Amino acid sequence: MEFTAKQIAALLEGSIEGDEQAIVSKVSKIEEGEPGSLSFLANPKYTAYIYNTKASIVIVNKDFKAEKEVKSTLIRVEDAYTAFAKVLDAYKQKMQDKSGISDKASVAATAKIGKDVYIGDFVSIGEHTEIGDGVKIYPNSFIGDHARIGNRTQMMMGVKVYDSMQIGNDCTLHAGVVIGCDGFGFAPQADNNYKKVPQIGNVILEDNVEVGANTTIDRATLGSTIIRKGVKLDNLIQIAHNVDIGENTVIAAMVGIAGSTKIGRNCMIGAQAGIVGHITIANEVKIAAQAGVPNSIRKEGEIVIGSPAFDISKFKRSFIHFRNLPGIVERIKEVENKLKE
Amino acid sequence: MEFTAKQIAALLEGSIEGDEQAIVSKVSKIEEGEPGSLSFLANPKYTAYIYNTKASIVIVNKDFKAEKEVKSTLIRVEDAYTAFAKVLDAYKQKMQDKSGISDKASVAATAKIGKDVYIGDFVSIGEHTEIGDGVKIYPNSFIGDHARIGNRTQMMMGVKVYDSMQIGNDCTLHAGVVIGCDGFGFAPQADNNYKKVPQIGNVILEDNVEVGANTTIDRATLGSTIIRKGVKLDNLIQIAHNVDIGENTVIAAMVGIAGSTKIGRNCMIGAQAGIVGHITIANEVKIAAQAGVPNSIRKEGEIVIGSPAFDISKFKRSFIHFRNLPGIVERIKEVENKLKE
């Protein structure tokens, strides 16, 4: 995609200083500007870069005063940072302007497909499934029978949604996401075998949920695994059956949450943390990366770390002493020696 | 799918109390019952819910005596819990009644396909591969050349099985599973480069193995990576080359097992645990979540925790003191002060 300075200035209601036919096809940081790239200068700390940048166009604040020659074409706007974000949004949208239903897709006759959807090559959509308006489903994705996908939701390449799942509006599911695989439920038998407990519940993703690449969310045994409004999940996360995650909770990569655990809203969970099953985490709790949470956390806003996890300030004090254990043992030895004397 | 009370009673050989034309299309816990759902009451603790549940049909024990009005249609059976499980099995089976070979699949001319199989859209099956009777392969899955898939095995969406793999009877591979990717073997070279060690062994899954979504199992360098009868693997697990996992061992999500390690039978391994390469774990060992196992465990039934992992009861005692290290250091200080006096 290519844009001229004139087009960008029109989008931003800015004024051009330089070549209004200057063309850009990508964006860059100002310090990494290249011919054909668009950049911006908002933070005064970066002002020095504007005199050497090779970016073809730079968005600057209205009141920016050049102290040396600037080779780039400038677009002056009220607030360069906000304007740049606006360009990024427009650019991103442009990158994702796929539309239409591929004749290489396989859509069941009983599926209901909304308006303005994109369904890519080699996508399967099952019987009685409903796809909302403006939905985009990228190649090699699969949606089972009796599923419901809300409006404007995007499913990137190779997403697999089992039958009977419910996905809200404005969600984004990244490549390789699996929604609705069986919960890990097996009943031990007398002969050390395990008998599978049928998993026939579903997964509900409410609106505005984002799910990172290759993350897996298990269907409930009965009822629903629920990911509430605005939850953001990073890549390679495992959410077990019957988990319930509260609104606007943010979970970093590689976190595992075991079955039937209920997480509050506005929580933040660091990467590679693990949370055992059948517990409750209060609202606004923060769990550090690699923590292992063995018990419910009842206090709102608590911050925990460690495996098993406990209060962060206490952990830090204990950890300082852990690092100094050889010194501590030395002190005990000295005391013992003195006592012998 | 819809069922009437009459149909369910027939399946369970139960007697109906209420509307034999009552229709259900899903199942629910009794406390979450909705119109159109089927529920059950087995545990007396939940008896109170039966008077308010909105479930259209509830399965109860023969001897259940209502003390207030019950609005749901009841089906009386010998054992409500077992009967409900039977309904779940039937329901699950009904959900998975796909059959036939899609004309959008790509099956090599030299592949041998059993009876009553399902091969979905966009599935590839390689040269000389044998697919057993009753196998179900869901859309977008791939099976390479010279592979063998046993009877009644299910491969969900987007499963990838490299060439020459052997998968037994009655296995379930969930969406996104990868069987037979190269082991991570590289020989360091003089110039800091690495030369790849060819990985030409295979993976053998014996009968009754379940593999969770997006789990990866590497092929052996030579010989076979072996997952024995009845092993259950959860989601996002990594099994490296030449690993051997004993019968009926159960492994929770996100566990990593490094190359050539041999795990005994009937072991239980908690989520996010890691086990180094080239060691042996005895039968019936339990490894706690997030443990890091650096050495062989020779003693059957041992339980370990921590990273590096050791005996759980010893770990717990040490961990209590870790949490109390500031107090311990305080006591040393006091002792030192007293000695100075």
Added chain:
Amino acid sequence: MEFTAKQIAALLEGSIEGDEQAIVSKVSKIEEGEPGSLSFLANPKYTAYIYNTKASIVIVNKDFKAEKEVKSTLIRVEDAYTAFAKVLDAYKQKMQDKSGISDKASVAATAKIGKDVYIGDFVSIGEHTEIGDGVKIYPNSFIGDHARIGNRTQMMMGVKVYDSMQIGNDCTLHAGVVIGCDGFGFAPQADNNYKKVPQIGNVILEDNVEVGANTTIDRATLGSTIIRKGVKLDNLIQIAHNVDIGENTVIAAMVGIAGSTKIGRNCMIGAQAGIVGHITIANEVKIAAQAGVPNSIRKEGEIVIGSPAFDISKFKRSFIHFRNLPGIVERIKEVENKLKE
């Protein structure tokens, strides 16, 4: 694939002792030899096995002297180990001799496709994307628009490469790999919602990079996430946006590296380790499995372990005392008791 002793001897310039029509169709360790398998004997420790192995053909050193009867056909070569590795390479190459463009693939009219490529069933290749010579793309893979794939690179089944990515020469991407999913960037809003920060950078894989199954690498917010020459990544790894990994660094399975972190060259990172964002790791650093690295490591060649991670020899000393904390507390008690007396 089948080979005769005569064909193998010709490849290795070796001499045959036994049946030159002996046929093998697989390779095995000498102790696991079966009829129809090819094995080798290089390490004298394994000599005893040659008298009982069922391998049809065994490659041995020129100077090997049998002390008992050997039933297998022998091929004598200068160096049995090197010769065997040569056979493995040939075998592996033979296994991967796919070629041609499937008529079930979907290749955009504007894509530029090199010579001698393999593009399998159900592969999508986007607009303006360039595919180098000798590239192999296995079934169900996806490459977006404006991407560039170097010569001889292999993408196994179900690999997903978002638009605008750049992948070098001689790379291998295993099944399920995701390159270029959005970085996990969200700006907190006043009402506890998060607004997505558009992620419009890309990922650059330089030459000779290997990426394990189901590993995910996020695109940069702006600029590039960079994986430099010769880097080897195992399965189920997460590389966040704007990370930069130096040449020939080797990373084991399930490692997570957070945003904007820069890793030096020739580093080794153990499985399940985590590295926080916005830090720098020096060259040749070794990070133990399950370590959690919270700060930059400036010293070349440092070895760290633990979560939070620090110097390995110090960690080991502290950990010995951790295991002995009950004993330490006992000693303090004794000292206190003596002082009371």
